[in-house]
Amino acid sequence: MTYDFSISRRAVTRSALLGSAALVLGVGSRRAHADSRPTAADRPTTADSVPGDAVLTLPAPTGRHPVGCQSVYLVDGSRRDPWDPAIPVRELMLTVFYPAREATGLPPAPQLPPQAASVFGQVTPRSPLHLPAAGVDWGATLSHSHPGAAALPGRRPVLVHSPGGGDPRGLGTLLAEDLASHGAVVVSVDHPGDAAAVEFPGVTTFRDEQTRTTVFRGDPRDQPAVAHTMIDARIADLHFVLDRLGRPADLPLPPGLAEALDLRRVGVYGHSAGGSAVAEVMYENRRVRAGINLEGYLDYPPATPDGSAEPFPVTVDGVDRPLLLLGTDEFDRRPELDRSWSAVAARSGRWVRSMRIADANHWVFTDYAAMLPQLQAAGLMTAVGRDKVIGDIDPTVSVPKVRHAVRGFFARHLAAR
Numbered sequence: 001m002t003y004d005f006s007i008s009r010r011a012v013t014r015s016a017l018l019g020s021a022a023l024v025l026g027v028g029s030r031r032a033h034a035d036s037r038p039t040a041a042d043r044p045t046t047a048d049s050v051p052g053d054a055v056l057t058l059p060a061p062t063g064r065h066p067v068g069c070q071s072v073y074l075v076d077g078s079r080r081d082p083w084d085p086a087i088p089v090r091e092l093m094l095t096v097f098y099p100a101r102e103a104t105g106l107p108p109a110p111q112l113p114p115q116a117a118s119v120f121g122q123v124t125p126r127s128p129l130h131l132p133a134a135g136v137d138w139g140a141t142l143s144h145s146h147p148g149a150a151a152l153p154g155r156r157p158v159l160v161h162s163p164g165g166g167d168p169r170g171l172g173t174l175l176a177e178d179l180a181s182h183g184a185v186v187v188s189v190d191h192p193g194d195a196a197a198v199e200f201p202g203v204t205t206f207r208d209e210q211t212r213t214t215v216f217r218g219d220p221r222d223q224p225a226v227a228h229t230m231i232d233a234r235i236a237d238l239h240f241v242l243d244r245l246g247r248p249a250d251l252p253l254p255p256g257l258a259e260a261l262d263l264r265r266v267g268v269y270g271h272s273a274g275g276s277a278v279a280e281v282m283y284e285n286r287r288v289r290a291g292i293n294l295e296g297y298l299d300y301p302p303a304t305p306d307g308s309a310e311p312f313p314v315t316v317d318g319v320d321r322p323l324l325l326l327g328t329d330e331f332d333r334r335p336e337l338d339r340s341w342s343a344v345a346a347r348s349g350r351w352v353r354s355m356r357i358a359d360a361n362h363w364v365f366t367d368y369a370a371m372l373p374q375l376q377a378a379g380l381m382t383a384v385g386r387d388k389v390i391g392d393i394d395p396t397v398s399v400p401k402v403r404h405a406v407r408g409f410f411a412r413h414l415a416a417r
Contacts, residue, residue, distance in 0.1 A: 004063065005183035006416040007154040053137040054378045056371045058111065058174045059399050060144050063181025068100035068149030069109050070254055073201050076240045082233040083193030083215050087206050092237055093190040093198050095169055097180035098257055099156065100149035111141040111367065112170040112197075115211045119197035120168060127166060127196070128219050129363070129389050132380040141371070145177045151257040154183075157265035157414040160241060161188040162234055162274030164366065165220050168195045171366045172271070178403045184410065185261060189241055191234050194273075220273070221333075224301045227273075231300065234277035235284075238268065242287055265289060265414040269406060271365045272296050276312070279323060279344070283314035290322040290413035292406055294365040295331060298340035315340050318347030322413045325352060326405060328360040330391045357401060361391035365402055370395045 061067060072094040081087035112120055117139030125133035159179060163172050169188040176186040192198040192212045199211045220227045244251060245266075248258035268278035268291045275296025282291035299309040325341050327334070345352045357364060363372075369390050375381040383392070390398070 005157050005179075005411055005414065007156065007183070050134070050137075053135055053140075054374065054380060055137055055140040056374050058141060058143065058367060059370055059395070061174075061178040061181035062400075062403065063099075063178065063183065065099035065152060065181050065183065066101075066103035066149065067145040067177045067180045068098050068103070068151060068254060069143070069145035069147055069177075070096045070098075070252070070257075071113075071147075071201075072096060072252055074241070074244060076236075079236065081193060082229050082236075089206075090237070090240070091192055091200065091207075092241065093169070093192070093200060094241065095176070095188045096253065096257070097145055097176045097186040097188070098254070098260070099152040099154075099180055099183055099185075100146065101152050103146040103149050106146035106149055108142045109145050109147050110139060110170075111143050111173050112138060112168060113199040114139050116168060116170070116197040116199035119211050119213055123196045123213055126217075129368075130385060132375065135378070135380045136375065143173050143177060145173070145180070149254070151254050151260055153256065154260060155262040155416075156260050157184050157267065157410065158245060158261050158263060159184050159186045159267045159269060159410060160238060160245075160278070161186055162191070162238060162268070162270035162277050163188070163195070164270075164272035164274055164363070165194060165230055166196055166214050166216050167271070167274075167366065168197055171368065174367050174370060174399065175365070175403060175406060179407055179410070182407055182411075184414075185257070187241065187245065189237060191230075191237055194230055194233065221297070221301050227301050230273055231276055231280075234273060235280050238277055238281045239285060242266070242281070242285055246287070262416075263287070265416070267291060267410050267414050269410075270294060270296060272362065279319075280312045280314050282321065282323065283312075283317070283319055288321070290324075290410060291319075292324045292326060292409060295327040295337065295362055297337055298344050309339070311340060311343060315344045316347070318344055318349070319351050320348075321351060322409070323348065323352050324405075324409045325354040326365075326402075327354070327356045328362060328364055328391065329356050329358050330361040330387075355405065357393070357398065359391050359393040360398055361387065361389060364390045364393065364398050369393075369398045369402070 074092045076090040121138045124131045169190040190198045270278040271294040275293035279293045282288040298315040299311045372386045
């Protein structure tokens with residue numbers, strides 16, 4: 001079954017006929033553009049690219065709408081950066097994915113911006129995932145989303161996404177643009193200092209590099225103070241983004257998109273640390289009608305000799321709006337995760353639903369689900385290495401399963417009223 005997001009009854013009536021025509025044009029134009037997607041020789045490359053490096057691809061979105069995208073730079077002047085005391089404000093980078101009228105003639109955006117991709121290729125081999133240090137062109141992977149595409153008329157639900165700890169927002173592309181192709185507006189948030197690499201529009205008086213790299217060394221969950229800062233920073237970041245979305249006319253969005261945001265239908269979803277943060281934000285922020293936690297803990301890691309963990313407020317009190325806890329059956333820290341998940345479910349009654357994906361591991365909710373099997377096929381990753389990250393589930397199974405579960409949940413709980 002295909003779930004499409006309903007258009008609010010407050011849709012722009014004067015654009016109804018134009019919107020209907022755009023739907024018809026959208027199907028044909030997206031297919032036509034897909035047939036003319038750049039070849040490997042045309043794809044963007046980073047300064048570290050070597051001819052013959054593997055170029056990874058992402059599965060196309062499944063909805064009827066072509067997808068537009070826009071990068072947005074925001075500054076929260078009310079707080080300092082949590083990771084670098086020399087930065088007096090909190091800077092954020094977002095990508096907004098949205099249903100477009102058509103995308104004919106518009107090139108797709110890269111999954112990662114060029115400088116961020118170059119830094120990502122240098123940083124990620126040192127991460128706990130042990131990705132290859134050479135042999136892959138991280139900057140050559142293209143999305144199926146098009147900068148500059150005109151927004152499709154209609155009032156649409158808004159989904160705010162927070163990626164996993166250390167992950168750049170680009171690793172959530174295949175899920176975000178699938179949701180947009182079915183009619184939602186998705187706002188994906190980078191958390192600088194946390195994410196492996198974040199590329200900004202330029203330098204500032206307090207930041208002399210255009211790209212910031214992660215401060216993490218190893219798994220933040222194994223460093224209680226780091227994990228506490230990471231979660232608290234993300235919660236504050238997401239509250240700030242939700243506040244700014246409440247004034248869409250003040251954001252640098254494509255024409256027509258600010259009017260399309262139906263802020264009565266806001267959902268949040270996130271992976272790992274992002275899942276932790278969105279669950280707490282949903283509890284604290286009444287703007288949010290529904291949330292999905294993709295295998296994120298709901299407590300801080302133990303920081304005391306007796307090994308007791310500090311639960312989040314959402315875990316102590318429960319939720320009164322729909323929350324999906326979606327996990328995997330091969331995550332090696334599942335007993336630790338289950339402790340907080342069981343607590344929030346017990347305190348929330350019918351509002352919490354839990355599901356697990358068989359034969360899958362922790363990062364199956366990211367673009368790695370499609371990318372790592374390609375690395376394995378190219379001889380750049382072992383089967384054991386791949387299974388530790390995403391499990392042995394085939395991407396033709398995992399990608400549709402995750403997309404279907406997330407889209408179906410939000411389509412049900414963010415239906416137009």
